[in-house]
Amino acid sequence: MEKVDVIRGLKKNKTATIGLILIALLIVLALIGPTLSPYNPLTPEPLNRLKGPSWGHPFGTDSLGRDILSRIIYGSRISIIIGLIAVSISLVPGTILGLLSGFYGKYIDEPVMRSMDIMLAFPAILLAIFITAILGPSLLNTMVAVGIVYIPHYARVVRSSVLALKEQLFVEAVKAVGGSDLRIIALHIFPNTLPPIIVYATLGMGTAVLQAAALGFLGLGAQPPTPEWGAMLSEGRQYIQNAPHVAAFPGLAIFVLVLGFNLFGDGLRDILDPSLR
Amino acid sequence: MLRLIPGDPAHLLLGEFASPSEVAGIREKLGLDHSYFYQYFIYVRNLLSGDMGMSIRSGVPVFEEIFVRFLATVELSIAAILISSFIGIMAGVISAVRKYSLFDYVSMVLALVGISMPIFWLGLMLMYLFSVKLAILPMMGRFTMGLDYRSVTGIVILDSLFRGDLSLFFNSLKHLILPAFTLATIPMAIIARMTRSSMLEVISKDYIRTARAKGLSQGTVVFKHALKNAFLPIITVIGLNFGLLLGGAVLTETIFSWPGLGRYVVDSLLARDYPAVQGCLLLFAVIMVIVNLVVDMIYFYIDPRLRVDGKG
Numbered sequence: 001m002e003k004v005d006v007i008r009g010l011k012k013n014k015t016a017t018i019g020l021i022l023i024a025l026l027i028v029l030a031l032i033g034p035t036l037s038p039y040n041p042l043t044p045e046p047l048n049r050l051k052g053p054s055w056g057h058p059f060g061t062d063s064l065g066r067d068i069l070s071r072i073i074y075g076s077r078i079s080i081i082i083g084l085i086a087v088s089i090s091l092v093p094g095t096i097l098g099l100l101s102g103f104y105g106k107y108i109d110e111p112v113m114r115s116m117d118i119m120l121a122f123p124a125i126l127l128a129i130f131i132t133a134i135l136g137p138s139l140l141n142t143m144v145a146v147g148i149v150y151i152p153h154y155a156r157v158v159r160s161s162v163l164a165l166k167e168q169l170f171v172e173a174v175k176a177v178g179g180s181d182l183r184i185i186a187l188h189i190f191p192n193t194l195p196p197i198i199v200y201a202t203l204g205m206g207t208a209v210l211q212a213a214a215l216g217f218l219g220l221g222a223q224p225p226t227p228e229w230g231a232m233l234s235e236g237r238q239y240i241q242n243a244p245h246v247a248a249f250p251g252l253a254i255f256v257l258v259l260g261f262n263l264f265g266d267g268l269r270d271i272l273d274p275s276l277r
Numbered sequence: 278m279l280r281l282i283p284g285d286p287a288h289l290l291l292g293e294f295a296s297p298s299e300v301a302g303i304r305e306k307l308g309l310d311h312s313y314f315y316q317y318f319i320y321v322r323n324l325l326s327g328d329m330g331m332s333i334r335s336g337v338p339v340f341e342e343i344f345v346r347f348l349a350t351v352e353l354s355i356a357a358i359l360i361s362s363f364i365g366i367m368a369g370v371i372s373a374v375r376k377y378s379l380f381d382y383v384s385m386v387l388a389l390v391g392i393s394m395p396i397f398w399l400g401l402m403l404m405y406l407f408s409v410k411l412a413i414l415p416m417m418g419r420f421t422m423g424l425d426y427r428s429v430t431g432i433v434i435l436d437s438l439f440r441g442d443l444s445l446f447f448n449s450l451k452h453l454i455l456p457a458f459t460l461a462t463i464p465m466a467i468i469a470r471m472t473r474s475s476m477l478e479v480i481s482k483d484y485i486r487t488a489r490a491k492g493l494s495q496g497t498v499v500f501k502h503a504l505k506n507a508f509l510p511i512i513t514v515i516g517l518n519f520g521l522l523l524g525g526a527v528l529t530e531t532i533f534s535w536p537g538l539g540r541y542v543v544d545s546l547l548a549r550d551y552p553a554v555q556g557c558l559l560l561f562a563v564i565m566v567i568v569n570l571v572v573d574m575i576y577f578y579i580d581p582r583l584r585v586d587g588k589g
Contacts, residue, residue: 121520121562121565122520123520123523124524125524125528126523126524129527129542130546133546206393210393214395217395217528217531218527218531218543237401240401240404240405240409241405241409244401247398247402247405248398248401248405250398251397251399251401251402252398254395254398255393255398258394258395259389262389262392262393263389266389
């Protein structure tokens with residue numbers, strides 16, 4: 001599909017546009033955040049503990065008197081980076097496995113896809129918890145865990161489109177002129193699997209951010225005092241009776257980011273690959 | 278595979294200041310000094326006689342510990358499945374019938390919002406609204422402490438009904454509402470979207486037009502003719518969501534201090550309580566197999582065409 005078509009399609013598609021705006025807002029916030037944020041996200045102000053929203057602190061302060069708005073701004077960097085790295089960790093091996101098992105079939109396909117099935121049999125969050133338990137709780141391991149958990153999803157998507165592609169005439173033609181397997185896969189099949197990969201990766205960003213926040217909430221992700229949204233929410237849980245804003249705003253931030261990726265992904269899917277619906 | 282997790286339960290059990298000989302003693306008692314293969318062999322042998330081993334943390338047989346919690350999780354997930362299926366299917370059906378109406382638009386936006394919502398946040402906000410602000414629903418647990426409760430089935434709601442104890446029934450029902458609703462959010466959204474697209478496909482078919490032409494009422498057409506034919510993919514999605522529910526249970530149980538399996542498996546994992554974790558994983562696997570079996574059986578029940586050659 002032509003590039004121009006995609007852009008035109010995006011402009012017409014309302015969901016995609018709203019999603020893109022949400023994502024763009026948060027990315028801009030993450031980029032220029034430090035100059036904007038009114039306070040240092042790590043500096044405690046013991047006299048200003050658990051204050052509700054006010055002009056000085058628009059989102060209020062947490063249990064140590066740190067400004068929640070500033071922590072959310074810094075947290076946006078963490079969440080976006082978590083999403084990007086986690087998606088890359090699942091995308092690269094997933095795509096390679098999917099290409100190989102789709103192209104060669106049988107002897108590679110069976111063992112690869114069966115092991116993917118085993119991974120898919122577990123609920124994603126449990127598998128991620130399991131992996132973080134092996135690696136130890138930290139921000140980096142959260143990304144690795146969330147990344148590994150979603151490898152099978154990408155492998156499946158890529159494999160199914162390779163299966164359809166390899167029967168096409170143009171693959172036959174390259175084979176006939178003596179193109180090597182590697183050449184066929186890399187130059188002819190891979191570019192054609194890109195649309196579904198892009199759609200899936202966009203939706204995957206939302207899922208990854210959500211899962212990482214869930215791990216943070218369970219205390220398995222970023223450790224304090226890192227301003228990670230999930231961990232902030234978990235702290236807010238203790239003060240829900242008197243200071244609900246401590247939990248409310250980080251959750252809202254997670255929600256907006258995830259919603260953005262889901263809307264944009266949904267829109268992209270309608271434009272790039274109607275067959276995926 | 279579980280034993281790959283670094284960290285020695287013997288060390289965790291005895292604390293930091295244990296002497297090496299004490300550690301060795303505990304290891305011998307727990308059978309950790311044998312090779313992994315031997316440990317696995319023993320485990321499987323005991324399993325066949327219904328023995329899942331002792332929890333390293335509490336010293337209580339894993340089976341007992343898991344079973345009580347399992348029933349709590351079952352109570353929660355069944356409630357969540359019922360809520361999400363009922364509301365999800367209803368919303369999906371109405372959206373499909375009144376395509377592009379205000380209801381369709383609003384409910385599909387809500388469904389998208391539901392999928393993007395961190396349920397641990399939703400749970401906390403519901404808790405604040407209903408337990409703190411309005412103070413009409415309790416914050417945590419399965420029933421108010423101190424109420425007379427003896428377990429028969431292990432599922433509080435059923436027990437209280439059987440014994441005609443209405444106060445306990447309403448008490449436990451109130452405790453169930455928030456966690457169940459929280460857990461139901463995501464499956465509800467997915468089911469609503471699936472129902473809508475599946476119904477839309479069916480509604481344009483000829484036999485629906487025939488049914489309408491016969492002069493059947495809108496309700497009969499929609500529920501008897503259309504929904505029944507649109508049900509297969511919906512059932513599949515409900516079945517698939519069971520795995521999602523088990524995962525979501527970890528978060529929901531954490532928020533509402535629900536004494537279920539989800540939270541237990543996380544705590545066990547962190548304490549390196551191998552037998553407990555193994556038991557839970559085994560149980561999860563069994564649940565998934567049973568759910569898939571039930572889904573397959575429902576297929577046959579709903580769609581007689583699948584029964585003919587037995588191949589499905």
